[in-house]
Amino acid sequence: MKIGVPKEMKSNENRVAMTPPAGVMSLTQAGHEVKIEKGAGVESGIADDLYVKAGATIAEQAEDAWAQELVVKVKEPQPSEFAFFRKDLILFTYLHLAAAGKVADALLEQQTTGIAYETIQAPNGGLPLLTPMSEIAGRMSVQAGVRFLEKTYGGKGVLVSGVPGVSPADVVIIGGGIVGTNAAKMAIGLGANVTLLDINIERLRQLEDLFPGKIRTLASNTFNIAQQTEKADILIGAVLIPGAKAPKLVTEDMLNQWSWICYCRCCGRSGRIDRNH
């Protein structure tokens, strides 16, 4: 098969869809041809010559990468890329179509086959291509929140762990799946007061067993969300409703003026919050 990897066009997207050893080498050894757009890996620290050594050829223009039978990307195509859609193209990437209606319309119009990473299901119902990114997003959300609580970054100057005689920060997580669990792991490790809300009571039971005595769990409903967001220093939205847009759970008037909020801007699906920070 002829496989193309274009450079990502979405703002602040520094990833590339394929690495030289794990991607290009395995595919070329299996008889496929891989064409990488010039400079596609640079923001991830991968120079073109590493791709060439692994067996890829370099496409000078985006259109050469897009002209292949299968195009492998990271994020959903941007409007400037819709012109590359065509009937005999297979596009494999995160699509998040529930939050990206224009992409869905453009794919339908050109009858392009789109396979969304986030919808691929393992026999046990898991989402193997979303899980690693959820692990990263959950862990990074706390790291970013901690940074933005510092005065230098406009925060109120809270040390997340507290010190003897001073309380730790309150970290509130809405959604206890992969993102929420990884955020909880980080926040607990830093010594924060962690509260996690989910609509799935069985999941809350599992989390209490996983982090005994280190986490408070609450049923996710408007009352509890309002009460917890009001006191949160860091608020993390980590909700997923498979195949649908996440519901808007936190409204502007629920927030205190100092909360640092982690909201998934790339796909807009982490349990929507009125304000983006």
Ligand SMILES: NC(=O)C1=CN([C@@H]2O[C@H](COP(=O)(O)OP(=O)(O)OC[C@H]3O[C@@H](n4cnc5c(N)ncnc54)[C@H](O)[C@@H]3O)[C@@H](O)[C@H]2O)C=CC1
């Ligand atoms: N920014 C990024 O790069 C990434 C963002 N995400 C986003 O993060 C979100 C969470 O992803 P995962 O943890 O992998 O999903 P998951 O399916 O593992 O967990 C979602 C959790 O949300 C819970 N939930 C559903 N409705 C709820 C409600 N009303 N209140 C509280 N909890 C509710 C579910 O019971 C489930 O436990 C998704 O929206 C996903 O698209 C995921 C990966 C990377």
Ligand SMILES: CC(=O)C(=O)O
């Ligand atoms: C999951 C996703 O959309 C991302 O990693 O960007």
